[in-house]
Amino acid sequence: MDDYQSTWRELIASEMEAHGETWADVVRCSLNDAGLDRRFDCGFGGVQGAPFTLWTKARVYFPAQYDGGEWAASVPREPCDEVSHHVGGGG
Secondary structure (H helix, E strand, O other), X not given: OOOOEEOHHHHHHHHXXXXXXXXXXXXXXXXXXXXXXXXXXXXXXXXXXXXXXXXXXXEEEEEEEEOOEEEEEEEEOOOOOOOOOOOOOOO
């Protein structure tokens, strides 16, 4: 299996961990379990992951990509002082 294979569940979990959240914090997700667990090539070349939006108590998660490389990004759900960098362009 390619080193760039992943699922949205894995990529979202990584982003959640970076912000101190877990799946227990999820309020709603536009993907069902099958969509979250579908493996795809998240490496460079072309977008393969399904679009989604996922809300937790504190954040909103969504797909990001640069040159076909895909990952989960997030922003705060409520207004705050956290700044958002350009999604897909680095920081």
